[in-house]
Amino acid sequence: MKAGSAAEDLISRAVDLFQSGLALATSFSIEDVALIHMLVSADPGKKATILAIDTGRLPEDTFACAQALIRKYAIEIEWLYPNPQRLANFVSSQGLYSFKESLEARKECCYIRKVEPLRRRLRTLSAWITGQRREQTHLRSQLQVVEIDKANGSIVKLNPLCYWTSEQVFQYVKHNNIPYSRLYDRGYKSIGCAPCTRPVAPHEDERAGRWWWESDEHKECGIHVGEANTACANDRQ
Numbered sequence: 509m510k511a512g513s514a515a516e517d518l519i520s521r522a523v524d525l526f527q528s529g530l531a532l533a534t535s536f537s538i539e540d541v542a543l544i545h546m547l548v549s550a551d552p553g554k555k556a557t558i559l560a561i562d563t564g565r566l567p568e569d570t571f572a573c574a575q576a577l578i579r580k581y582a583i584e585i586e587w588l589y590p591n592p593q594r595l596a597n598f599v600s601s602q603g604l605y606s607f608k609e610s611l612e613a614r615k616e617c618c619y620i621r622k623v624e625p626l627r628r629r630l631r632t633l634s635a636w637i638t639g640q641r642r643e644q645t646h647l648r649s650q651l652q653v654v655e656i657d658k659a660n661g662s663i664v665k666l667n668p669l670c671y672w673t674s675e676q677v678f679q680y681v682k683h684n685n686i687p688y689s690r691l692y693d694r695g696y697k698s699i700g701c702a703p704c705t706r707p708v709a710p711h712e713d714e715r716a717g718r719w720w721w722e723s724d725e726h727k728e729c730g731i732h733v734g735e736a737n738t739a740c741a742n743d744r745q
């Protein structure tokens with residue numbers, strides 16, 4: 509079976525099984541736009557939800573990409589936002605660039621702006637789809653296609669692109685004429701908040717441009733960190 513069709517089939521089965529309890533969480537990365545294309549095809553009745561987190565620090569290209577996808581596919585994006593009071597307290601006490609001061613300060617910013625808003629929504633769901641791939645970083649090298657997300661109420665976590673290479677993802681996106689963030693054309697290999705993401709050299713790791721001042725073992729925002737065990741370890745595609 510081709511990688512594309514296996515991922516498409518998994519999403520189709522997830523829509524049938526979880527219906528409105530299913531969501532795709534997107535940062536508008538190249539993986540996520542491919543998944544949006546697959547979800548639109550698998551879910552013409554739009555039962556599943558497409559979630560995105562507006563951290564307040566996203567680059568303009570991310571919104572442009574979102575708008576292009578909305579226009580092409582007539583989809584709705586459910587935007588999630590940080591708790592306003594908590595964010596106001598955080599900014600007023602820590603300032604706007606505390607994430608540069610220490611790992612703990614950076615993780616606190618990620619928690620308030622990204623992790624908590626998503627967790628709040630995941631609590632209401634049965635399953636979610638992510639664009640994670642094994643190849644992206646050694647922290648994701650043990651990723652499985654289907655996992656139980658213990659950090660988020662033991663809901664099902666689907667990683668349909670788990671075994672895809674970056675090249676396969678780009679080929680899929682180009683082949684299907686899917687709108688994608690123009691940041692990729694400017695040397696970015698990963699999409700995140702504007703002050704914490706930069707372009708990387710061709711030989712560098714895909715996530716080298718994220719929090720580049722930190723060592724590799726810390727390059728996660730916290731959304732995908734936590735206990736997740738394998739529900740279907742051999743579902744290789």
Ligand code: SF4
Pocket residue numbers: 563565607614615617618619621622700701703704729
């Ligand atoms: S990526 Fe940077 S700006 Fe965005 S939430 Fe994390 S630390 Fe804050």
